[in-house]
Amino acid sequence: MEQETGRKEIPITRDFVRRDDDEVKKLSKINDAEKLKIALNEKRKSKDMPPLANLINASRKAGNVPVLLYLALLWRCTKPPYETKGIPAAAWARLLGLDNPQTAGAKRIYNAMAILEKNKLISTDNRGRGNIANIVLLDSRGTGGSYRRPYDEYRINKENLYFKVPTSLWVHGKMQKLGSPGIAMLLIFIAEGAYRKENNNNLGYSFPHNAFVIRYAISAATRTKGTKELEKEKLLKVTKKHVGEDSFSVTRLRTYYKLTI
Template sequence: MLNARVTMVQGMKTTANAGQDMQKHEATGRDTRAAILTRAIRANVPLRKTFVQANKGADSRPGPLKDFVTGRDLRGLRAYLMIVAACSNGEKGWTTEHDSAVWARLMDVDKAATPQSARTGAWRALCRLADRKLIECSRSGTMIKVTLLREDGTGKAYDRPKGDTEENRFLQIPTTFWTQGRDEKLSLPGLALFLVVAREKHWATFPAEWAPQWYGWSPDTHERGLKQLVELEYVQARAFKKKAPLAPLGFTIAQQYQRALITRPRKPPKKTTGSTPE
């Protein structure tokens, strides 16, 4: 009887260990994102600045990013940034195609859903992006094809931004932002403010009281996003004096922010000139 119980326990342990070993060999969302970035063959991902905010002189300053924040669509925003990363190298005409299960894993939808629900959730997230005129998507069986459109939400065909005009100015996100899992730690306000800070030059000010007019979300959302970025050390902050003639001391203290080194664009490796053999 004792030997039988020991054998049963050992069998249960063996089954559990086998299950754990199988899980080790299953790709995670981060693995999938890394594979896409490896295939894209790039160190940084370009994103037009008009996605975050329209250029000066526009009737309305908030860009398409506003709708993700006000719609509380973190999944959609993360998916969109990965689509830009996957498509913007132009290898397949700004288009990428994957099985719906791969899309679900790419968005981490599979973590808390059945396989079929995850597939459905991924398709719905992509449809929301299509409704915002940021992508075109279609499906055939379990395969979903996505084509990137211009980042300003106009529905125009995509072309790679070159920075030669105001409309073509772009920010860059290092691929390590995804491969090292930094995107996974950010809330929706944090991710939105990361793009806001990335849009500007070093040591810029981002006053919360201007957030509704400039970006389309509340001052509270703005402040929470900046706070998270500083706490995670994705962004650096420093205080500076600002002249204020009507203040008791003649100045007020404000904050400036810039991306920390770990979240700045990576410089391409320098080309080395080899010596010519004699």
């Protein structure tokens, strides 16, 4: 699909993976673990979570297919009206590397379409399996509004930040090997610039206190599993280092993450 679209990177709005509203800033100041847990549970009940977190939570049964399919749609739909027509589910299943693309793989694609539509990331005229669905992208924030290219939004408002996922991860089969935790952490690390040499003297990215669960609404277990998946595929280097202000300070162990993409 890289030759077909001409894209070597998939642009994604940062709001797809994280929240930066006033409530998040308030939660980040909570130091009491129990109070933080209660506040986060209330936030989850409000369903005001980043779309990526919603897809990962849905993926407990659907696996990595919903988020993979959404990335593939972002890759393909490059021009207004940001839609794709006439592609059978089996073709999407083959692109995603699913087993039995004509049968079980196609079924997983239809299930993923339903999840994406429920989360207001796409609209589709699909009315049953066996039919070819026409798919239209919607706002990557999950508002149900019209889709706009991330760099167009950035031109309008410099606070509308976005990041780019290299399509080489697809071409070389790395993306398809990752489970939903691995894909989630890959997107988060790319969004945070964990591949940049200037991050912490080339050590990589380190999450501020409380920031991870609050910003991304991804559990610690998913974070751990995802980072291990990335390490296994040699896409991530993890470094632990003792840090302290001076020789008399109580040092603490800090973890740094550096993508090797």
